[in-house]
Amino acid sequence: MMEVKRLFDIFPYQLEKYALGDAMGGKVNGVWETYSTQQVIDMTDGLALGMLNLGLRKGDMIAIISGNCVEWALADLAIQKMGGIVVPLYPSSSADDLTYIMNHAEIKLVFCEEDALCEKIKGCQAQVESLNHVYTFREVKGEPLYKELLATVDQEGRGRLKDIQDTISAHDLATIIYTSGTTGRPKGVMLSHNNIVSNVNSSIPRLPVKQGQTGLSFLPLSHIFERMICYMYFFQGIAVRYGAIDQIPENLKAIRPHVFTAVPRLLEKVYDKVIAGGMANKGLKLKIFKWAIDLALRWEPDGKNGAIYNMQLKMADKLVFAKIRDKAGLDRVGALASGSAALQARLARFYNAIGVPLVEGYGLTETSPVISVNGFGKNEMKIGAVGRVVSGGEVKIFPDGEICYKGPNLMMGYYKNEAMTKEVIDENGWFHSGDIGEVDKDGFLKITDRKKEMWKTSGGKYIAPQVIENKFKESPFIEQVVVVGEGQKFAGALIVPNFEVLCGWMEETGISFNRDMPAAIISMDEVKKKIESETTELNKGFGKWEMIKRFELLPAELSVEGGELTPSLKMKRKVIVAKYATEI
Structure with a gap:
């Protein structure tokens, strides 16, 4: 049995050990399309050769900007096979950040999912001197489809790929992932084949899955968490289904997976x-x-x-x-x-x-x-x-x-x-x-x-906001909470109520309200008193200096789109504090 040392070794290993008739699949125009192990190998070989025929070479930086889809995985494997470095881009990133990343990494080619993302990249292209090629996963008028890259995979072509792959060691760079960060410019994290393969091997004992099962993937593949998990699925002979993050309920019902991450x-x-x-x-x-x-x-x-x-x-x-x-x-x-x-x-x-x-x-x-x-x-x-x-x-x-x-x-x-x-x-x-x-x-x-998120009150007492926030989120009435008050006499909180639970409670208690007017709901005395009673209960167990003395309710969730969260859903505390300075 061959040993997996580099990420592109996983599918030859899967072919030797499992030879799945259904290795991965995703929806294309609403219809599920699947690929066998052999089809994945052939498809990625063809794409890899196509990129070489464009003049791309080992070590070139190639980006992918897309939601979760089977094409993301195919492009990822193909780039590795021709010796390229995979650079995932977040679909939610600003044009400014995308331009910075593509220039910093000197991106030569970008795979885009659809027209909106293609337009986003095209809008940056004039400012990115290295970017010569853009291919799409879906039909976009005037733009080449990724399948147009497919080259004939013959003996000569396979030999050409093998010659390149023989020069790639386990400790060579495989991908650069730009962390969004909560402040400043994104940082490019360099991960080798061995970095990720070793993590696959050490994580397998903790996630008991087996051949013949199906895994659902909907978390962004631009994050290493979901990407590593999918490599682990491939390694263990699990059929992977890629689905959009806004279609989780219907995909769970359709696929009924044995394993997934969230x-x-x-x-x-x-x-x-x-x-x-x-x-x-x-x-x-x-x-x-x-x-x-x-x-x-x-x-x-x-x-x-x-x-x-x-x-x-x-x-x-x-x-x-x-x-x-x-x-x-x-x-x-x-x-x-x-x-x-x-x-x-x-x-x-x-x-x-x-x-x-x-x-x-x-x-x-x-x-x-x-x-x-x-x-x-x-x-x-x-x-x-x-x-x-x-x-x-x-x-x-x-x-x-x-x-x-x-x-x-x-x-x-x-x-x-x-x-x-x-x-x-x-x-x-x-x-x-x-x-x-x-x-x-x-x-x-x-x-x-x-x-870096710990801070002091004006009395010199340290506050660990995450500890308090985690406790407060135990309340079914609280959806999101941000602890604030650095340099102030006491800690306060911005709270986004769980409107689903809150409205259910209001119906039960006979309080009149309009579900479509969250701003009006949070201004009601009954709602403020309810959240206050929750806060009083949740404060128990904290030191006096840690207790939330005052809070302000917000009518809408903090989000990536609103600029308050990073693409990995971490809070941008400085942005939130600046945005809600009046409330604070």
């Missing part, structure tokens, strides 16, 4: 819909639903709740949970992994209790990305922790509480930025994550905050 915001939206739907019941059905959800929110790993609880859980499954899974297309899920942000304890309890096994992990783009992750076996999961460190990696908590890491998945450095590389990787090879955390007696890592 971020807490998406998991919370599903949870909210389940709660809203169940609370619409009347009489005995409503009582049973409430009983089942209360049971779910007390779930603990490894059967720690005891025999009586487990018997009740089985009954709840028959009466409520099995119907939830079936209705949502979650009935076959054996593994669900969450990353990118802190997972609320109630979400971890809920999904595991209803029979959708969910674990939380931790990592960064700079670590390809997984540093630690919980597992599905006995004594492998702790709620509130992000698991044990993956094999081959090492975590050290420095005196200031910062999480530092070493491992084969640690990046090569920041592209064209040696000074910044030295800022985060010290002389002893430790990568300084910028996150604050601790390792407990059982070896589980816990994240408490971002080092």
Whole structure:
């Protein structure tokens, strides 16, 4: 059996071990199209040769800007095969950031998904001297379709590709991922083939999947989290279905996947819909639903709740949970992994209790990305922790509480930025994550905050905003929260209510309101008092200096489009504070 050392080795390995008739697929004009292992190899060989015929060469930078689709994966593999460096671009990036990245990386060719993104890139092209070619995944008037690149794959062509690939080592650069960052220009994270392949190998034991199963991919492939996960699926003979992030409910129902990944915001939206739907019941059905959800929110790993609880859980499954899974297309899920942000304890309890096994992990783009992750076996999961460190990696908590890491998945450095590389990787090879955390007696890592996001009140007391925010998001009435007050006497918060839950409560209590007027809803005294009562309860357990003394309600969610969140859904705190300075 061949050994996978470089990313483009994965499909020859898959052909030798599994030879899948259905290796990957996606919707094209509303119809699912699939590719066998051999078809993936042939298609990517043809695209790779086509790029060489354009005059592109090993080491050239080639970008992809697209939502999740099968063509993204095909282009990624093809670029690697001809020795190119894959540079993912975020579809939500501004023209200014795209221009900067394409110039910084000296992009030669861009693959675009459709007309809007093609127009975005074309609008930048005049300012990017290196950019000579733009190809599209969908029909765009006046622009060449990516399939026009396909070259005939004969013996000579395969030999040409092999000659190039023989010069590519496991430690050569495979991709540059520009992290959006919360301030300043994007940084280009350089990841080698070995960085990512090693992370695939060390993550496999934590995500129990097997040949013959299907994985759904909808998180952005421009992030290393989803991209690494898909490589892992390929490595294990899992058929991958690519779907748009705005079509998750219908794709879950159509595919009924065995495995997928998600971020807490998406998991919370599903949870909210389940709660809203169940609370619409009347009489005995409503009582049973409430009983089942209360049971779910007390779930603990490894059967720690005891025999009586487990018997009740089985009954709840028959009466409520099995119907939830079936209705949502979650009935076959054996593994669900969450990353990118802190997972609320109630979400971890809920999904595991209803029979959708969910674990939380931790990592960064700079670590390809997984540093630690919980597992599905006995004594492998702790709620509130992000698991044990993956094999081959090492975590050290420095005196200031910062999480530092070493491992084969640690990046090569920041592209064209040696000074910044030295800022985060010290002389002893430790990568300084910028996150604050601790390792407990059982070896589980816990994240408490971002080092750079901690601040002091005017009284000199430190505030760790993420700790408070994570606690506050445990309330079903709070969708988003931003703790503010740096240099002030006390901490305050900007709160976006969960309007679905809030409106349900208002209907139950007989309060008149217009669902289509969120600004009017948050100005109502009854709503303010409800959130205040939630805040009072949530403040318990915090020191007096940490308690939220005042809050301001916001009528709309913080978003990528609004400029308050990065593409990976992290808060841009400085932007938020500036935007809502009047409210603060």
